Amino acid sequence: MPASTPARLLRILEQTYPDARCALDYRNPLELLVATMLSAQCTDERVNMVTPALFARYPDAASYAEAEPAELEDLIHSCGFYRQKAKSIRACCRRLAEEFGGEVPAEMEHLVTLPGVGRKTANVVLNEVFGQPAIAVDTHVLRTGNRLGWISTRDPVKAEFQLLDAVPKKWWGRVTLLLIHHGRNCCSARKPLCADCPILKGCPHGQEALSGG
DNA sequence: ATCCCGAGGG
DNA sequence: CCCTCTGGAT
Secondary structure (H helix, E strand, O other): OOOOOHHHHHHHHHHHOOOOOOOOOOOOHHHHHHHHHHOOOOOHHHHHHHHHHHHHHOOOHHHHHOOOHHHHHHHHHHHOOHHHHHHHHHHHHHHHHHHOOOOOOOOHHHHOOOOOOOHHHHHHHHHHHOOOOOOOOOHHHHHHHHHHOOOOOOOHHHHHHHHHHHOOHHHHHHHHHHHHHHHHHOOOOOOOOHHHOOOHHHOHHHHHHHHHO
16 A cells, blocks of 8 residues: 555645635536636636626527627637637537537536537536536646556546546545646646645655656 | 647548 | 647736
């Protein structure tokens, strides 16, 4: 039994980042789904700046489905990738309206069939609004998970399943946000602050970085 | 310049 | 597997 199991390190991260939570503003599953689609390559803060007007203009899936593309693009422009995102949101909501009664499905198998929705977005929605313990793998989770040795792959889907294996189920709902915060604040891509890392003792990459040079 | 809680297409 | 899509902040 190694001294620094994922559970032990996650407990430390929980103490270090006690308020790590989803930073996107939303009031229902559809709003979270749309906000998460907008958040690709964009800060949550920026997403939260556009969503009040967006959610007011399009209160349900049918509204997005009938949206004028140019108007929708305009409302989300500052989030980047605005043509792609507008197209995805519209196509996604069209399917929601036509095949799911306008509701966001609570199953992974259905979510990932929606245009513009991959496993990362689906897992965020499942975890946040449907109370399913799910792990959403983004760039931070991928990087930090590999450095910690909890996973060993650059493929996000493989990483998700390796994490489900390495992390006790109790932590599935928390590991994503904790690793994202840790990745942002400490375990950055370029110059990780290993000397100040709260879980350095359990990190092979950090140990090597500090000793090996 | 480089990064930000990705997904789809070739 | 690599490329593209995009604006804003630092």
